[in-house]
Every structure is written in structure tokens, then in C-alpha cells.
Amino acid sequence: MNAEILCVGTELLHGDIVNTNAQYISKKLAEIAIDVHYQSVVGDNPGRIKKCLGVAFSRADIVICTGGLGPTQDDITKEVLAEYFNTEMVYDEESYQHVKKMYSHFRKDFPKNNMRQAYFPKGSVILDNPNGTANACIMKGDIEGKTQIGILLPGPPKEMGPLMDNEVVPYLKQFSNQVVYGEKLVVVNIGESAAEEMILDLVKKQTNPTIAPYASAGKVIFRITAKAESKDKCIEMIDPVKEELIKRFGRNNAYVTETGKVEDRTAELLLEKNITIAVAESLTGGLVASRLVSYPGISKVLKEGFVTYSNEAKMNTLHVNRDTLAEYGAVSEETAKEMAYGAAQTAGTDIGVSTTGIAGPDGGTEEKPVGLFYACVY
């Protein structure tokens, strides 16, 4: 069985929001070895949604839709699915009670257009949505002799995610007896095509696990993906391939983290070697600290962060020398050094890291243009 993801929402076509739902669902399906060959996005337009459903079902067995289950006039995905499966919309008492109960958290009176959320395509399995008014549903039927499954999920990610995890993935597992597991090898210091050339023989030879490259800012990532009956079996298949790649690129140029993110690798190394760290940020204003913070357990080594925008903050909190700021300016090698040193001293950590620069759009000069940036590790 393979699947297509169809996200409904004019706000996606206007570019008002980014389509995180498609990514989330794709990832979950990949983990249970259900191939996704296409993702589509369409606006809140019944004719076009129907056309897209038709195209999707012509090339996929399972179509997972998000969005358009809300109470407003342009939420029409359920109606279109019912039409596609040639069935009618029926009232579901439990969903009515659900909408009413969820809605009572917000307001006392119950707007009558919310009633629409209690109707579902006849014959569908209704999925209880604990995080919003819109219940989801799974519709299975035969269209022109082919079994097809349509799954409708609400659009808001915090409602869609738990329904995908707790209802849809367990349901879809019956159609797959394999799992897919991948690891990302991050390669630094080598360009994409040069890196690929170094392992082209392996890329061509490997079918399971596969090795696929993709470029990312400042690094190249190779995804090594195996398909087998269990995750353990996948890991067993991936390990020798991974070792071979690391050998070819050199241990200093290649590393593995679950996410492929450089901050996770940094956090990993800090924890592994038990090096305590403090961060002093001017330009990045807390971004460096917040990236590190996203790594579980980091509080063991990340002791403190300072967002020192003003010269006063740099002097008072980090003890940057007034003369340094006067002579070289806040954006300078000298200030970056004193910031890093001051962060480590103030927080009592092994190392201090600092950033200072000119972010723009204004504030640049000929001597110090927008984009000038100093970082220091003390």
C-alpha cells in the first residue's frame, strides 16, 4: 500500500503558513514502511478538492487529508469525501456531545455553525479528537473495484499530531509488516558532489539500506535507510554501511545524530565530556542558548546564558572593558573575546561562547557592514 498526503487550506496556497503537517505525516508513514509518492496542497474549494482527491486516489491506495474539518463555511473536506465515496453525511450524536463539551471550555453559548462538526460520511470510523472540536474519520470503500482508504484529520498541528500517532498509525500498521529506519550521517568540510563522489560506488551498489545525499546549509547529510521486519534488524543492517562511510570521510568530518542537527551533536559532546558552558549573545539574542536547550538533559552542562544587547549589559554582566567597547566597538574581535571570557567567569563554567554582529536591516557602515559577525569560544 502507498499513500498520498493532501493538505487542504487556502492559507497554504497564499504562503501564510508552512506545511508542517505534510512533513509530520510523511515521517510517520516512513517509519511504518508505507511509501509516500506524492504530497498535494489545494485550497478550500469543493471542485478542486474533489479533483485532487480523484488524482490522489488514481495513484495511491491511501489518501490522508488534513484541514477543512472546522466549523466555518469554507470547511468542506468531509462533504467532498462523502461525495467521492458516493455516500451521504450522517449525524453522529457522540461527536455532537464532543463538540459541545470542547466548545464549553471557551464560551457559554454554542454557535450553531459548530453543528456541522457532528456530521460525517456514512460508514466512516470516527476518531475522537481530544485536543479540539473537530473529530477525525477514516473512510474505507471500493471505488471501481479497488479498495481505497480516505483519512481526514484536522488542520491544526497540535490536533493532527496526536490523532496521527494514536489512531492512524496503529490503524495503518495492518497494511505493512515492515518498518523503515534511517540514520543521518552529517558530513562537514566537504561539498555535496565531492562527498558523493567519494562514495559513489556504495550509493550505486546499495539497495537496502539505501544511501541518499542531501545538501543542507554548511553541511551535507547522507541518509542511510533500511527496511526490515524490526528496528533492531534495520540498525544491524545500517551499522556496517555507516562505519564504512565514516571511514571514507574521516572521523573528524562525519558524525551521526538522531536529528542531523549540529546543536544536538554539540550538546552530545558537551555532555559526553562533561564540559560546562555559558553563552553570551548579542547578535543572536538567545538563539544559541535556545538551540542548545532543546536537547534533553543539557541543564547538566549549560549553566547560564546572557543576552547582552546594550553596552551597559556587556559591561555590568560580562565585565567587558569600557575601553574595549570605546576603542573597538561592540562588534569586534576584542569585544567577542571579552564577552566569551566574561560569560565563563560569571557563570563559573569551563567554556564561554559569544556572538556579536550587525544583523541589519539598519546599522551597517562601510567599515562594519550588515552581516559582519564575530564569535568566540573561550
Add this chain to the structure above:
Amino acid sequence: MNAEILCVGTELLHGDIVNTNAQYISKKLAEIAIDVHYQSVVGDNPGRIKKCLGVAFSRADIVICTGGLGPTQDDITKEVLAEYFNTEMVYDEESYQHVKKMYSHFRKDFPKNNMRQAYFPKGSVILDNPNGTANACIMKGDIEGKTQIGILLPGPPKEMGPLMDNEVVPYLKQFSNQVVYGEKLVVVNIGESAAEEMILDLVKKQTNPTIAPYASAGKVIFRITAKAESKDKCIEMIDPVKEELIKRFGRNNAYVTETGKVEDRTAELLLEKNITIAVAESLTGGLVASRLVSYPGISKVLKEGFVTYSNEAKMNTLHVNRDTLAEYGAVSEETAKEMAYGAAQTAGTDIGVSTTGIAGPDGGTEEKPVGLFYACVY
């Protein structure tokens, strides 16, 4: 003329990355009043890319593709476009020199598979990519008596974005004599359907500007969008509608910012009223400061931020009382209050804001579960 966006890349189908390119291009096309009815994503598979191009051209005049212009074996978008337009791939000397020059930044020897980046569909206009090796192209031709335009852009966002802004948008403007301009009205304290009911008559009556609702975490956003010959004319049309909506929701429940983001509104108000602020973060680890920092000019009021993870940092930097931490713990109303006060005192600002909580996945107890969160504005 209307357009479809077709993003090529197996990493999108695996959910390894989120499709920011589709959002970016959609937004740019919306601004020049070129409608986008569909977005699609397909993997690095020649047969499926060709099928998707066919579907896209059957329902759109302009198809903008991203991805698949790289040097590796699975980068095949150009070849597929040439096939679709029934033309051959031809060598472009300038692109060859371009690839060679760009590549020399990374390494001395020139990998021969990069040669593929010097070939383009015959008859296409080649667009110089200043940020990467892969030049882009625009192909215009007649297919079955209909003029069709295929535009191929590189996948990495930092290469795609400038090409879209500097080459594609100016080129496409010839097909549109209108601009579309929208403003977002953020409504708080009112649920989506209740908010829509309050203005349903306007939503139904309005055709230009249109009013479209969409839900977002903790708030409802209405997008008011006008189409006219100039941005000024659009604003003139939007203003009375906006005023009417704000009147209905109440001034304290509705506000307009360019981005619809609550942090931008916060920054706007701080700057407008010249209130200086310091932020002390435990749980959020710099996220609050970094959100504020993204607003240009915020340094006038945001004086300092503190990421105080450890109790030592809370005591030494923010002067939180040792007894408070011992009696109530780091995650408590009392500590949040002292953190906010300490931040304002240390930084010498009008107000201090603090966050403390239990992020999980570990560290929760029955009394203080994962998710418990205190914030204080002093």
C-alpha cells in the same frame, strides 16, 4: 495566468525537511496577483516527476519547480522538463564557467559529475545563481496549442529565494497588472467560530477585499486581502473593512501586525510606549528573548536577557533568594516573581519578564508534572 508549485525531493516525502520553498514562492506569487491553486511534491523519480509535470500543466499555465538541479545522480528535473517540452539538453559555456568558479570556493579539483549542471533544455532562458553552483532556467513553449511556462529553481532555500525575488518575480510581472496585498487582523480572547459568527455578514458580502479566517495557536487570524492596481489602492480598500472588524471585536481583542505574530505586537507596543524590558528565562532557555530580537530596532528597549538554568545562576545573576528556592523550588510562583524582579533590577529596566517550568521529558513529579509553567511580568 495561474501557477502551480512542484517541489522535487525525496527528502520532502520522507518528512526529513519541511517544505518552506512552497510557502516562499506562494507568498511571492500572491503579492503579484498570480493565483496558486495547487502545490505538489514528488520524489527524485523521472517517471513520477514527468507525470506530475503533466498534471500540473493540465491545470496551470505556469509551473514553478524547485529541487533536482544539483550535481548528483538523482537530480533530474531539467532532463524531465526538456522531455516534456520535447526538446534536447544543450551545453551552456557560461554555466560551465559558473559551476567551475563557484566550486573553486570549496575545493581545488573539479568533480566531473558537476558537468551536468552546465546543461539546460534547449531554448530556455538561463538564470545566474549567485549563491550556488546550480543555475536556474525558464522554459516557455506551446504544448497542444497552449502557452506554458516551466520555471526550474534550485532546492536550497538560500539559493531559491534570491532567484525568485530578483529573476522570477520581475519576469512574471508581465503576466499580471494587479497586485494583491493583505493584512492580518489578530483576534484574541474569542474562539474561531464565535469570531466568525460576529462578522459572518461581512465575510459573505465582501468580495474585494476578502475576509478569510484561520485558526492559530491561542488566537484567530482574519486575513483581509485586496486586489487592485497598486498597493496604495489596496490599503485604501482594506482600511474601512479593518476598522469595522476592530470595532466589532473590540479594540482590546483585535490588532494588526504585518506578520500576525504576538511577539511583533509586543515589540511594537514596547517601542511605542518606550518601556524597557529584561527577560529571565529558565524553561524557555532564550526563546522569548530571541523572538523579541527578531523585531528590528528592539535593542532600544530590550536591554538584557538571562538564561538562568541552574539555581546558582538564579541566585548569582538574578538575586533570587536561596530560601525561596529551598522552600518553593525553582519551578514556583515565588521563584518566577523573584526572577522577573531580579531581571529588571539587574538590567535596570522598567519591566522584567520571567519563565520557569518543567519541560520534560523527564523531571516531572506528581506535585509538579511535566508541563507545569510559571511566567511573571514585574
